[in-house]
Amino acid sequence: MDQRPLDALNKAKGKPVYLVLKNGREITGTLQALDIHLNMWLENAEVTFEDKKSSYGDLLVRGDSIVLASPANQ
C-alpha cells in the first residue's frame, strides 16, 4: 500500500473541498488542516443541512462525522 488515502486528500490543502457527513450535512470550504482522525479545519466554510445554509470563517469538522470528502474544484 504505497500511497495512503489521507495523503491523497492532504494534497487538497489550500484548495476547496466538499464533505458529506453522517447525518446528511454537506459542507464546502477551503481545506486548511487535516489529521489522522480525519478531523479537518476549513476556511470560508458553508454548511447545508435540511435546506438551511450557514457560513463560517473557520470551522473544525470532527473526523468521525465524515463519510465522504472530495476536492471540490474538479
Add this chain to the structure above:
Amino acid sequence: MDQRPLDALNKAKGKPVYLVLKNGREITGTLQALDIHLNMWLENAEVTFEDKKSSYGDLLVRGDSIVLASPANQ
C-alpha cells in the same frame, strides 16, 4: 500535515466558540480548555436544544458528541 486542526481551534482559547452536537444541540461559550479527544471546557455557555435555552457558568462538552466547532466572533 504541518498544521493540525485541533491546534487551529486551540487558538480560539479565551474567545467565544460555537458548537453543533450530534443530537442537534447548539452551544456557544468561551473556550477555556480543549484536549485531543475534543473534550472542551467552556465558560458562560448557552445550550440550545429544541427551542429551549439553558445557561451554565462552566460546562464540559464531551468531544465525541461534537460534529462542528467554530470560533464564533468572526
Add this chain to the structure above:
Amino acid sequence: MDQRPLDALNKAKGKPVYLVLKNGREITGTLQALDIHLNMWLENAEVTFEDKKSSYGDLLVRGDSIVLASPANQ
C-alpha cells in the same frame, strides 16, 4: 493546551454537578470521583428521565453516555 477540560471538571469534586446523558437523562449529584473516560461516581444522585425521578445514595455514570457536565451550584 496548558489546561485540560477534565482537570477543570475535577475541581468540582466534593461539589454538586449536573449531567446530561445521550438518551436525555439528566442527573444531579455530588461528584466523588472522575476518570479519564469521564466515568463518574456521584453521591446523593437524582436521575430524571421522561418526567420520572429516581434517587441513589451512590451512582456510577458511564462516561461514554455523557454529553454535558457542569458544576451545578453556580
Add this chain to the structure above:
Amino acid sequence: MDQRPLDALNKAKGKPVYLVLKNGREITGTLQALDIHLNMWLENAEVTFEDKKSSYGDLLVRGDSIVLASPANQ
C-alpha cells in the same frame, strides 16, 4: 484524581447492585466481578425489560451496554 469511579463501585463486590442499560433494561444482582471495561459478573440476577422479568443464577453484563450502576441496598 485520587479515587477512581470503578474502585468505588468495586467496593460493592459481594453486595447487591442495580444497573440501567442503554436499551432500557434494568438489572439487579449481587456483584461478583468487575473489570476496567465495566463488564460485570452478577449472581442471582433479575433482568426487567418491557415489563418482563427473567432470572439468572449467574450473568455477565457487557460493560458498554451499561449507563448507570448503583449499590442497591442503600
Add this chain to the structure above:
Amino acid sequence: MDQRPLDALNKAKGKPVYLVLKNGREITGTLQALDIHLNMWLENAEVTFEDKKSSYGDLLVRGDSIVLASPANQ
C-alpha cells in the same frame, strides 16, 4: 479486582450458555471458545429472532453485539 467477569464466564466452556444480543436476538449453544472482546464460538447453537428460529452446528458471535451472557443450565 481479584476475579474477572470473563474468567467467570470462561468456566462455562463446554457447557450451554444463553446470550442476548443488542438487536434482540437470543442465542443458546454450547460455549467452545471465548476471547477478550467477548467473541464466542458456540456448538449446536439456536438463534431466535422475531419468533424465527435458526440452528447452526458451529457459530461465531461477535462480542460487541452481546449485551448479556449466562450459563444456561442453572
Add this chain to the structure above:
Amino acid sequence: MDQRPLDALNKAKGKPVYLVLKNGREITGTLQALDIHLNMWLENAEVTFEDKKSSYGDLLVRGDSIVLASPANQ
C-alpha cells in the same frame, strides 16, 4: 482460554460460510481470508438484503458489520 473463536472460524477457510450483518443483510460465500477485526474476504459471495440478491466474484465484508458467522455446509 486455550482456543480462540477466530481460530475456530479460520478453520472454515476454503469452505462456505454464512454471515448475518447488523443491518439484516445475509451473506453466503467461500471464506478466503479473515483478520483479527473479523474483516473477511469471500469468493462467490451472494448478499441477500430486503428480498434482493446480489452476487460477487470477490467480496470484502467489514468486520464490525458482522453479528454472526457460521460454517455453512454443516
Add this chain to the structure above:
Amino acid sequence: MDQRPLDALNKAKGKPVYLVLKNGREITGTLQALDIHLNMWLENAEVTFEDKKSSYGDLLVRGDSIVLASPANQ
C-alpha cells in the same frame, strides 16, 4: 491466517471497485489507495443515494462507513 482480507482488496488497486456504505449509499470508482482503517481514495467515483447520482473526480471514503467492498469488473 496467511492472507489478509485487505491485502486481497488491495490487489484491486488501479481497477474499479463497488462499495456499499452503512447508510445505503452505493459507490463505484477506481481504487487508488487503501489504508488499514479501510479508508479508500477513488478516482472517477459515482455515488448513488436515494436514486440520486453524484460524480467525483477524486473521492475519499471513510472506512468505518463501509460495509461491503468488491472488485467491480468481474
